[in-house]
Amino acid sequence: MTGTPPGSPLRVGLVGYGLAGSVFHAPLIAATEGLALDTVVTSNPDRQRQARAEFPDVRTVAGPDELFDRAAELDLVVIASPNKTHVPLAKRALEAGLPVVVDKPLAGTAAEARELAALAEERGLLLSVFQNRRWDNDFLTLRKLLAEGALGDVWRFESRFERWRPKPKGGWRESGDPAEIGGLLYDLGSHVVDQALVLFGPATQVYAESVVRRTGAEADDDTFIAITHANGVRSHLYVSSTAAQLGPRFRVLGSEAGYVKHGLDPQEAALREGKRPGPGWGEEDESLWGRVGAGESPVTGGGRVEATLPGDYPAYYAAVAKALREGGPNPVEAREAAAALDVLEAARESARDGRVVTL
Numbered sequence: 001m002t003g004t005p006p007g008s009p010l011r012v013g014l015v016g017y018g019l020a021g022s023v024f025h026a027p028l029i030a031a032t033e034g035l036a037l038d039t040v041v042t043s044n045p046d047r048q049r050q051a052r053a054e055f056p057d058v059r060t061v062a063g064p065d066e067l068f069d070r071a072a073e074l075d076l077v078v079i080a081s082p083n084k085t086h087v088p089l090a091k092r093a094l095e096a097g098l099p100v101v102v103d104k105p106l107a108g109t110a111a112e113a114r115e116l117a118a119l120a121e122e123r124g125l126l127l128s129v130f131q132n133r134r135w136d137n138d139f140l141t142l143r144k145l146l147a148e149g150a151l152g153d154v155w156r157f158e159s160r161f162e163r164w165r166p167k168p169k170g171g172w173r174e175s176g177d178p179a180e181i182g183g184l185l186y187d188l189g190s191h192v193v194d195q196a197l198v199l200f201g202p203a204t205q206v207y208a209e210s211v212v213r214r215t216g217a218e219a220d221d222d223t224f225i226a227i228t229h230a231n232g233v234r235s236h237l238y239v240s241s242t243a244a245q246l247g248p249r250f251r252v253l254g255s256e257a258g259y260v261k262h263g264l265d266p267q268e269a270a271l272r273e274g275k276r277p278g279p280g281w282g283e284e285d286e287s288l289w290g291r292v293g294a295g296e297s298p299v300t301g302g303g304r305v306e307a308t309l310p311g312d313y314p315a316y317y318a319a320v321a322k323a324l325r326e327g328g329p330n331p332v333e334a335r336e337a338a339a340a341l342d343v344l345e346a347a348r349e350s351a352r353d354g355r356v357v358t359l
Contacts, residue, residue, distance in 0.1 A: 009036035016081035017042040083181035099126035113338035136265035137311035152256030162243035176218025183219030188239035208347035261290030282311030
């Protein structure tokens with residue numbers, strides 16, 4: 001930590017102002033009490049102008065060198081740049097004595113993630129991973145139902161993050177170059193695997209099917225992951241850009257009841273539209289609330305309506321600020337991200353070899 005006076009906001013440097021930086025991180029940092037967006041790193045002149053227009057007090061610099069030259073003036077670095085830069089930039093920030101938040105995936109391999117975790121521990125610095133989907137409305141609602149025992153013993157967890165994007169957009173996220181760490185397995189897969197592990201604990205076996213379906217696409221765009229958890233729960237996870245009809249976001253089956261929920265958490269759409277956290281943030285229209293029941297389809301009115309809790313992405317950065325100020329818990333530990341990367345690496349191996357991989 002630097003010499004920021006007590007009571008003054010912690011100064012944050014944000015590396016990257018593409019989708020992750022401009023839509024998620026910058027607005028959430030700016031909305032968090034105790035944090036101040038100090039510097040944005042982007043070499044794109046249009047994005048520099050966008051950052052200054054949206055946050056008039058922010059500085060913009062073209063590269064990370066200019067940021068790290070001012071390390072003594074900062075309290076936190078947030079890395080929202082392309083996946084292949086996550087490890088080298090996080091390492092550089094930690095070596096400069098700065099706490100770090102890294103967008104998911106933390107690294108390309110679990111081994112790299114654990115090396116970063118060890119470096120952060122050695123330096124006594126926060127290393128946190130932005131797994132914002134832990135604060136999705138449906139995930140928070142499901143955690144409540146599980147805590148209440150409303151479903152009995154969970155047998156199967158089905159989670160879908162599906163889109164209909166029949167034409168590739170291009171860019172590094174859809175690149176077939178392994179160095180780019182693109183494709184849905186490491187993009188949306190990072191979210192659904194993390195959620196499954198948080199809910200149901202460690203994985204013992206992984207099976208996956210991962211294909212490239214769209215003409216001109218280079219990286220996986222339709223992937224299925226099956227996880228056997230140590231406690232016996234089976235997770236079936238789907239991520240796709242080629243789903244012409246979207247399935248339920250969650251279908252959770254237990255010994256007493258099931259929970260079915262359609263539709264995506266509204267926070268990303270709100271942030272994309274330029275809305276900011278405030279009263280009513282993260283609330284969902286009642287028409288999208290899920291249902292809990294047994295023996296009937298929710299489509300035909302079976303079960304009872306379960307009010308969806310509001311989504312709460314702002315809670316992530318509030319927890320980061322508290323961890324830095326008061327020594328509170330890290331909201332997403334780097335070693336948790338490494339465990340998810342174990343599963344993603346096993347899924348890639350399984351899809352390649354057509355076999356179940358034991359962890």
